[in-house]
Amino acid sequence: MKWKNRNPNLSNELSRLAGLEPFELLGVTTDATMEEIKRAYRNLAKIYHPDKSDPFMKLHNEQVIKLINEAYKRLCSRFEVDGR
Numbered sequence: 001m002k003w004k005n006r007n008p009n010l011s012n013e014l015s016r017l018a019g020l021e022p023f024e025l026l027g028v029t030t031d032a033t034m035e036e037i038k039r040a041y042r043n044l045a046k047i048y049h050p051d052k053s054d055p056f057m058k059l060h061n062e063q064v065i066k067l068i069n070e071a072y073k074r075l076c077s078r079f080e081v082d083g084r
Helices: 010-018 022-026 034-048 055-082
Strands: none
Touching (some): 010 055, 022 034
């Protein structure tokens, strides 16, 4: 398979994911506890980890993991500020 044959909708999906709020990206509610956020983060990290995907999805999954990591960091910092 050549790169030109990969799914053209992947860039659209990355744009959509980048536009989501951190809670939406991780798939948790706005009143989620830190434990729920960690669980959701770990599940998504397992799914999208670049080392566990085929070579053609690796670049896509690297970008998704970056978005997931940023969302997790933003939510963790929110908990530190709120003192929860």
